[in-house]
Amino acid sequence: MAMPDASASAPAPSPAGSASATPVLEVRDLKKHFPIRKGLLRRAAGYVFAVDGVSFSIAEGETLGLVGESGCGKSTVGRTVLRLIDPTSGSIVVGGKDISSLPRAEMRPWRREMQIIFQDPFSSLNPRMTAGDIVGEPLLVHGEGNTAKRREQVAALFERVGLRRAQMDAYPHQFSGGQRQRIGIARALALNPRLIIGDEPVSALDVSIQAQVINLLMDLQRERRLSYLFISHNLAVVEHISHRIAVMYLGRIVEYTDKTTLFTNPQHPYTEALLSAVPVPDPAIKRRKLVVQGDVPSPVKPPPGCHFHPRCPYAVERCRVESPALREIAPGHRVACHLR
Amino acid sequence: MTTIDHDAALLRAGAHVRGPWSAAAHLLRRYPLGAAGAVIVAVFILAALFADFVSPFDPIATNARASLAPPDTTYWMGADFMGRDVYSRIVHGARISLAVGAGSTALGCILGVIIGLMSGYLGGWVDLVVQRVMDIMQSLPLLVMALVMAAALGPSLENTIVAIAIPLIPHFARVIRSSTLSLREQPFVEAARATGMSELRIAVRHVLPNTLAPMIVLATAQLGSAILTEASLSFLGVGVPEPHPSWGRMLSESAAEYVRTAPWLVIFPGIAISLAVFGTNLLGDAMRDMLDPRERT
DSSP states (O other), X not given: OOOTTTTTSOOOOOOTTTTTSOOSEEEEEEEEEEEEEETTTTEEEEEEEEXXXXXXXXXXXXXXXXXXXXXXXXXXXXXHHTTSSOOSEEEXXXXXXXXXXXXXXXXXXXXXXXEEEOSOTTTTSOTTSOHHHHHHHHHHHTTOSOHHHHHHHHHHHHHHTTOOGGGGGSXXXXXXXXXXXXXXXHHHHTTOOSEEEEESTTTTSOHHHHHHHHHHHHXXXXXXXXXXXXXXXXXXXXXXXXXXXXXXXXTEEEEEEEHHHHHHSOOSHHHHHHHHTSOOSOTTOOOOOOOOOSOOOOTTSOOSSSTTGGGOTTOOHHHHHSOOOOEEEETTEEEOOTTO | OGGGOHHHHHHHHTTTOXXXXXXXXXXXXXXXXXXXXXXXXXXXXHHHHTHHHHOSSOSSOOOGGGTTOOSOSSSTTOBOTTOOBHHHHHHHHHHHHHHHHHHHHHHHHXXXXXXXXXXXXXXXXXXXXXXXXXXXHHHSOHXXXXXXXXXXXXXXXHHHHHHHHHHHHHHHXXXXXXXXXXXXTSHXXXXXXXXXXXXXXHIIIIIGGGGHHHHHHHHHHHHHHHHHHHHHHHHTTSSSOTTSOOHHHHHHHHHHHXXXXXXXXXXXXHHHHHHHHHHHHHHHHHHHHHHOGGGOO
8 A cells, every 4th residue: 555665754744834824826626628629620529628627725845646547637737737738717826826827928937936747757858958958957948047057056956866966968868767757856846946746757667766756755845845736546656645635537626635534534436446446465355345337438528417427336316417516524625426 | 759769779779889980880780781872972972072183184174086985094984075074074973963962952951840840830720731832842743843943943053952952841841740749749848848948949949859860861861862853954954054064964965866876975974873862862771770769670
């Protein structure tokens, strides 16, 4: 259930004043519908409802884990928050300012506040640039310092993420997967952002390397009061790094609470199913398993009512017609289910 | 991803290679045909560069007494009806062929890269319009298109280069567009966007350098057809005008009248054209194999 060396490292630090202080990021009713264009005139013949009304907030120094199956829209949430994709509707409030419809030029100062770490350590680095140039590029784009100063900053970043200064002039293919991910982390840190979005940042790595990278991310969070939006399909990893967790299913958040509550007292049938799918490394333990039938429905034609009802073992008539709201059933525990 | 990670692939393929000489030996063993092509191209380049030193006669000077002299120790490849040394003219003709070939390929490449990059990067209706124009241009054979261009522009060295460059544009634009389409979705492009980099700068800094390998391959391959097109245009009388010695015109001047009586006037320029095209094609094929990781075992 836990990371290989989860017991060895300290538990995730609890965010100070997560309830009182203004959140680093607040997302309200975010929607992203991708048009499917057909024909010569490229008219929208339908929409992919990738993200369909998602709300959450992240406090300073906090990690929000965003979990769900592939195709549920969790990566789209990350990219929309960064404005790499323009949202269809909803608001993205960063440090008190709604950036959801800022023009490109006015986005620039907000780009310093948030950066991204990608899943694939190979395609996330330009193969024709040296590692040092890759890490220094954000500084160059924002016109920081001169060449010598930037190089010094990059060298410091290299050392902070566990790379050697001498490796600055090497090209990405000369590094291992884990080292490449460290370069990606250094690049994300270069502008000293407050929020880092990790889009499955350890999923492509070996398990032993995953632990190292996660520990690096947690150390950096402690040092710099960083906030993370940690997108993953790996519940064990999310449990280790997150303070709170949001479970996504087909473009919507179905359960949203702190990590302990989620793992000990899951309320949504989908969360229950996800948790029972996590393998336990002990064949003697027999668990009651909730196995979900069928596949994830297409986000082009999501089922009416609750998106999960076709696969839900507890579904009743109301689930087929009425979409459940994300209700607070206990302090800090929100569930989108008619039955709770 | 592997398709654009040529550096890594090259390194893997030649991982045991140390110095430049052992690297050359390795390439020779691996791509013997490509090496032969490189040698042929190198010989033509040297001939073009040092034409004045390796040719015994002035390529334009006429000599009535040597008219239609067959190949002997003075005129190694014979002389034409005006008594001009065929060997000297072929050596100097290499200059014209390579200048037109390299010039038109470079021009077509630059224009094609700009168009392809814009088309692929901007997408939408720009892409649609540009691609249909490229379709129309490609529907005509290279020679026909170049012939129309050359006839419209009038015969001169510069116009010949332009006339051949324009039909080459769609070939480059296509290749650059398709690599751009896949590159612009790469996470490293998204990372650059996340730092607030302008789209133009992303296209130049992140997309363009990664299209370089397919572009070099295509340029080498197109060099041969550009040389051939120059010869064809000159043969048809719309290419490089007198007094520049052009292989194509050397052929056309003598093909009808002297092919029976003085075959050396036709054979040697013909060999020069074939050899130059053959050499660049061999080199182009080898470069494609060398830079394509999937071709390697």
